[in-house]
Each structure stands twice: as C-alpha cells, then as structure tokens.
Amino acid sequence: MFLLEGIVMHKISYLLALTVIIAFICLVFTDLGAEYVCGDANSDGLLNVSDAVYIINYVFVGGDPPDPDCCPECPPIVTDIDGNVYQTVPIGDQCWMAENLKVTHYRNGDPLSSWWDYDYDEANGFVYGKLYNWYVIADSRGIAPEGWHVPSDAEWQTLVDYLGGEAVAGGKMKEVGTFRWNSPNTGATNESGFAGLPGGMRFSTGNFDFMGEMGTFWSTTEYDGSQVWFLRLVYNSSNILRSVDFKQTAYSIRCVKD
Incomplete structure (x- = not known):
C-alpha cells in the first residue's frame, strides 16, 4: 500500500514539475498579452509534456535544440557564424535578439577587423557581449547572422515608440535588479523582454568605462561623415537616450530580424 502511494505521489510530483517547466516554456516563448504564441518546442502542433521533455533533453542532455523554425515571425533562437546561440523576443511587429552580439567573424567566415571584451576580460564578453566599432557594422561582409x-x-525609434516613448522605454528594456546594473537601476521592469545589459563602452583612446552604469547600442544610421546615431540605457533613469558618437568608439550590438 505504501509502495503504491509512493509511486502515485512520485508520478504526481513528476507531472507537477513538468507542468512548471511547460509554464516556463510558455513564459519564454510567448509574448504575453498578444496573439503571438510559440511554446511548441518540438513543432508537433501541441503544447504539452513532450515540449518539456524536448527542452530538458536540449538543456541537460545535449539533444536537438528547440526548432528555430517553429515561429517564422520570430524564431526562439538564432545562431551566428561562430555558433553562439541567442534568445530572441518579439516586441510589437519586430523580432529582436534578447542578448548582445558576441560574434568575432563576418558572416562569410572572415575574422572581424576589430572587437573587444570589456577590460580585455573574456568573461565580460561572455556575459555582456563584445564591443564593436562602427566600421565592422558598415562592412559589406555582414556581422549579423x-x-x-x-x-x-x-x-x-519604432521599438521606443511601441514601448511608450523615450521617457519610459528604457526601464521596460533594462534587465531588472542590481546584480549587473548599478543601484538604483531606476524604472527597470524588462517588461519588453529586451533584457538590456550595462556592457559599458570602449573609447577610441582604448579606455573602457561605464560597465554597470550604461548599456550602449549602435545603429547603422550616420549623422555625418564621422559620427553615427546610437542609443543608451542608464542605471539612474528609465529613459532611453539617443545621441551620436564617433565611428571609432566601441559599443554593444543588438540585431533585429529582417
């Protein structure tokens, strides 16, 4: 009798655990409050225990990854030429990487002409992504996957407008808490799922600064012959700030789907 009850309770606990994992899958692959749903990790048309098993197999056993074609509008992951895998997030009508770029080769396999880990520390590059000057972005060989x-x-600007404008968009784009962001990390909710990190920057002089205080992101749009538009998130404001800087400066890169 006790053995039977133990087996039953074990199965119930197992199913409860899988239910939690399925809920996690929905949280990761679902744009809450919208019609976009992509929790079908194995692309069988159903959201069930099989999806949980599929994710467990991928994360802990090294099996097949979630199907990147399960949601053509915004696949859950994207892989660069170096094999780095990035989570993605749908925001409005756009599909964004939810992580900073880490690639060190152009799309054709050629090595990038320049890139940096903050303070030349590879561990920083792993967490916050690489820092790039604008010239690698302008290269026709392509840096994005x-x-x-x-x-x-x-x-x-489309992203910022969707999130309610410059005064509040920054908070909605920042990773919450003060583990990576310096206190007080004003207004951070990450409700967009963008998960912006304070990766700092590298000046053209070779000095690094502002890790923990600021996340900086290049655009492709030139202001003039020597400067380019970029955006930054800061630790002490919910604003997202738009400005220009010289092409030799190195910032983080986020990519958006074609």
Missing part, C-alpha cells in the same frame, strides 16, 4: 541585421535609427 543570416536573416538579421544591425538596426537603423528608425528601427530603434
């Missing part, structure tokens, strides 16, 4: 590109200033 196939089917993706570095956003224009107008595409950034």
